Amino acid sequence: NAGVTQTPKFQVLKTGQSMTLQCAQDMNHEYMSWYRQDPGMGLRLIHYSVGAGITDQGEVPNGYNVSRSTTEDFPLRLLSAAPSQTSVYFCASSGQGASYEQYFGPGTRLTVT
């Protein structure tokens, strides 16, 4: 099993550009989520999904969109990138029986200039 995969690993955007961060998992997990990690701030939840077709906002959702059309994939879209969105983004998944036990991807390092 590959677990949770994320692409790209690194990305540089100009202010105002849009892009999609990809996330996929092969563990048949129901729950998936997106976090951003900033120095001194810990991991903050952006959006999450409890199943295909069901998404909800987390702590810091502004400027981001998500959708979940399949169990495996959970892309994160930046609509109009801003320097404040410079961060490391992690996707995570967990199963229904142990939703507290999250498996994280390797992360995407995003810089917005």
Next chain:
Amino acid sequence: QKEVEQDPGPLSVPEGAIVSLNCTYSNSAFQYFMWYRQYSRKGPELLMYTYSSGNKEDGRFTAQVDKSSKYISLFIRDSQPSDSATYLCAIYTGGFKTIFGAGTRLFVKA
């Protein structure tokens, strides 16, 4: 007040030392407590979880929860250079939400 507070360190210890990592939290209703380990430029990985109060041991690692003082700890015995990483405490609050501490950077010197 943040829901979870964690000293960011860094904490530097010699190989073989006992390491104590700690977090405090604000809501006495929390029940699931986790520790994640994150190596540099990698994603976090779940190290241990504890339900409610008490201790849980796994090899050189012991997780401890004191609900009366809202304090969670991770102890590492016989620390190794390979233990050098950032350790994040986390609390599952239900409704598929987990709150994370800021992480403590640990360096174990050979």
